Amino acid sequence: MRKILYFSENYDIVFQGDLKGSKRYLEDSEKYVCRFCGSTHKEATFTKDAHAISESIGNKSLLSYSECDECNKIFGNGIEDHLGKFLLPLKNASAIKGKNSKPTYTSPSNESRIDFKDGTMNIHNLENNPFVEIDNLNKTMIINYVTTPHIPAAVFKAFVKFFLSVIKEDDFRNKFENVTK
Known part of the structure; x- marks a missing residue:
């Protein structure tokens, strides 16, 4: 209980809700x-939707006016791309829709694939391929994901970057502005 009190006394909720709803x-x-x-x-344009938390990991609604289009492009094509690669197995297994669709995962050997069609997970696997192990006796399945190079x-x-995007303006200017320099 003491830990919960600590957080409620020292932190403010900046967003609570569904990351798939209307833009906020x-x-x-x-x-x-x-x-x-x-x-x-x-000095710069601010016309693109700058997602405070990357759209590639499911955020459709939490946006920021405090990120110019050039920085948005740099983050989207750089560090957020590596985050997407790192999280691909988790996003695929959880059916988290990214920027365009639910992620397709292809095994390193290109012999197996997991994708989604009409809301259903489809597993394409060659027989005796260790990517998917099915235990009919115990009614279990193990998918041996391998993280994409990142x-x-x-x-x-x-x-x-996500942290710096969501903290309050005063906290950013007083405590973290030097982090971005």
């Missing part, structure tokens, strides 16, 4: 100052 921005649209490069609306430091940076 974390801050005032009038400011348009990028938290990551410092550009203002006079850069671990980029995965870490993606989580830091």
Whole structure:
């Protein structure tokens, strides 16, 4: 109970709800100052939907006005791509829809695949391939996912980017602004 009190006394909930619902921005649209490069609306464009937490891991609604289009592009094609590769097995097994669709997972040997069609998980596996092990006696199935090659430091940076995107403006300016420089 003491730990719960600590969190309720020291942290504010910045978002609570479904990440698949209608768009919700974390801050005032009038400011348009990028938290990551410092550009203002006079120096950069802010026309793209900047997801505070990557769309590739299921966020469709939590957006930020504090990320310019150039930084959005850099994050989307860089560190968030590595996070997506790292989480692909989990996203596939959990049927988490990414930017375009539910993720398809192909085994490293390209002999097996897991995809989704009409809301149903389909497993395509060659017989005796160790990618999928079925135990009919115990009614279990083991899928031996292998993580796609990625850069671990980029995965870490993606989580830091999410944190910096969701903290309140005052906390960012007073405590973390130097992190982005």
